[in-house]
Amino acid sequence: MAFKRTISTIGGAALALSLAAGAAAARDLTIVSWGGNYQDAQKKIYFEPFAKKLGKPVLDESWDGGVGVIAAKVKAGEPNWDVVQVETEELELGCTDGFYEKIDWSKLGGKDKFLPAAAHDCGVGAIVWSTLLSYDSDKLKDNVPTSWADFWDTKKFPGKRGLRRGPKYSLEFALMADGVKPADVYKVLRTPEGVDRAFKKLDEIKKDVVWWEAGAQPLQLLASGEVVMTTAYNGRISGINKTEGKHFKVVWPGSIYAIDSWVVLRNSPNKQDAMDFIAFASAPENQSKLPDYIAYGLPQKEAAAAVPAKEAADLPTAEANMVDAVALDGAFWVDNIEELTSRFNAWLAQ
């Protein structure tokens, strides 16, 4: 009996100690990004070197996006994430809703060191990435698609097409297929007639579309021949060409590019380290290593200039690739995503 009591006393003490330690010791800096081979690259060139510099461990996690996730964390009080890489809309929404700390731009050498769209009050641009038309050049040889009009042309290119499920991107691409100039896409989409026009254009290929959701799906669809062409993320395409010897090609005119940004969550207990990390990841000597691993454009101008020409040609930021490319309009989508998603779901269900 006495033995038992000793055991439980020790156990209790240990429990109390560990609880006290847990409460006292600050949580390590936690960085959240998109996972996959992108985060593997980030780990090598940002997270691990920064941990060494900091002299403390740096934790990293991955997520799938959604401002609701961030809202839940911030509203719970002290968040368990510090730095998060977010998409354009999450940046816009979260900034107006007060989910992020304001960026100290003096630490980053000023906003003019970055592409204008990458310098936000609440976020620092991390990558420039594109959603674009892609196809397998081993399967389509002489007759290749060059525009969204071709994507819609089921006579010239019989077979299924892959599109990301949801109104975002689908409506823009539909308008371009219908003859709207890339520069005018959002002007047209801001009118009710423009939205109707886009949905009407989508009607034309509705029965030929395979809708994908996760970024790895379009690669699988192309590789298996399930679709003849698909929208995809440019970094994934050049990644699979490199690792699996595929010959997937992309069509830059009419592509839509967007910037992902680093943000610091409101009331982060590691705010200082978080800001230092963002500065570290934005330093030209660190950021310019990224295109070695994955074909994303760099928003820090000096870093972008330091990328070797051969790699730079594959990036969304290359001058030739920017011609007739459209910047994703975050403001349009934060205003309209709910209404248009409901309508898109209804359209799909018809």
Add this chain to the structure above:
Amino acid sequence: MSVALRARLTALGLITPLVAFLVVFFFWPLATMMMASVTDGTVRGVMPETAAALSGWDGNTPPSPEMQQALVADLRKPVDQLAFGDAVRRLNSELSGFRSLMSHTTSAVRDAPEGQALDLATVDPRWSETKYWLAVKHAMPLYTDRYLLAAADLERDAAGNIAAVDAGASANRQIMLRTFLIAATVTVLCALIGLPYALIAASATGWVRALLLIAVLLPLWTSLLVRTAAWFILLQNEGLINEALKAIGLISEPLPLIFNRTGVVIAMTHVLLPFMVLPIYSGLLTIPANLMPAAASLGASRLKAFRYVLLPLAFPGLMSGSLLVFMVALGYYITPALVGGPNDQMISSVIAFFATGTANWGMAGALGLILLAVTTVLYLVYGRLSRSPTMVGT
């Protein structure tokens, strides 16, 4: 203290952890989400002066200067940014465009000199339209039925009557119906496969039984994503099944097995089958082995013995298996997203969109509440049906 009372207190003490667990992890979140689907008032909280100014407005006459100045006064005040964000999100969910309108207006108001009247229509022409003011007015009450109505594709028209939303604006009802239909189909298929499977497993002995059970349990220990991806490889046009059928000359064109309802039902049935087999199997194990010979000795044919002896005894297991499969199937969305087509998305994908995509927890809560209500009704019906397992025999 009497012995009985002490015993009762001890018993209470023993279930305290259970009660605490249920309250914290079940009732409290459920109540929070239910409340989120009917409470409003975030807008009133950050715009008290506008609320007062709008209370007398009939909703038809053009917006008055008093209303405008009340809004300007509210926007001038320093506010909790999180609360203000909630209010803007609420307004934008009623009328698209409020986000840009509010951020635009707020910065214009803060830049304008203090104490000077500001014409909002010059800041943004949208402020001269009544529909934006009407949206603000609608957001003022502390409780609302708009989320619940919107979840069922309904809304209040200008006169305040409940009306259907424009055709093509929303399809929640259809998606909800589809969810129940898919769940029911999967349940029936699981029962058709699971019952014979469990019967065979229960009557088998030795390694055959072990093999049969492992075949059911192994998939249960594999990640849902992996199993779904495996189906993807099997079902696609150039997948194993189509290639095999082509090789033996049964088909010349690949069968459309994926990105449609067939694919979803096949994959979900496979994933959920263990939830059907295991309850039936464990029920069958408790049936004495000599019941069937006894029925035979009384002159029953094998079919009759099965129909009147074995089936009624397996019935409770079949019922609880069906309930499990149906309930779990209702919440699926990864499998339909990966192997389904445009018409196979289930309601949880819509709930997930509102919960994580736009942080519109009112809408997510309302859709969840309706799903819960319909499921509860179905459960009650089911409870009545499953109470009398002997009904098959009478």
